[in-house]
Amino acid sequence: MKVIWAPWRIRYIEMPKPKTCFLCDAVKSRDDKKHYVIYRGSKCFIIMNLFPYNPGHLMVAPYRHLPSIEDLSDDELFDLAMLTKLSLKILRKAFNPHGFNVGVNIGNAAGAGVEEHVHVHVVPRWSGDTNFMPLLADVKVIPQALEETYGKLKNVLKEFKLE
Structure with missing residues (x-):
């Protein structure tokens, strides 16, 4: 079995539980760049995962x-x-x-990190993305900063003429 080993996500796991929901904060803020919101639909929105399993890891939430x-x-x-x-x-x-990989974790037992606000994970995958670096060196190579990924995704979104 291949595993996406994500030791850097321990920062997220060990963070103090926020008093507010980060998804609700993003909805209320309207500062899309600050919260890495890619797109707002009529009832739901697309947001980048700040602790991605892979570059481009998105979440879709109501x-x-x-x-x-x-x-x-x-x-x-x-x-x-x-x-x-x-x-x-x-x-x-x-x-x-x-x-x-596209999926929803409903409830803590299913692995939901934010179990009170449902969201769909959309994780791009590449052959070999479960390589040796995380296993041997406790390092995950994310070759692009979140800001760069955000800019690239927003530019591609413009090509779809939705905004």
Whole structure:
């Protein structure tokens, strides 16, 4: 079995639990660049993961603070699906990944880091991205800064003429 070993995410795990939801903070802020919001749809939005498993790791979340997909309205569920599809298109064009992991963790037992605000993870994958560096040196090579990734994704998004 291949594993994405992510020892750098321990910073996220060990951080004090914030008093507010970072997804709700991003929605309320409207400072998309500060919060790495890529796109705002009618009911949901696309945001970069600040502790990515791989470069370009995105999350799609509803504006409303809800713990599970089953709590979403049909319109929210549709927008969630459409923005997940858009995330795949943006990442494919920006980074040309070999594949994707797309998924939702509902509840702490399922691995949800933010279990009270449901979100879909969209993780681009490349052959060999589970290499030896994290295993031997406790190092994950993310070849691009979050700011650069954000700029690249926003530029690609403009090509889709959505904004």
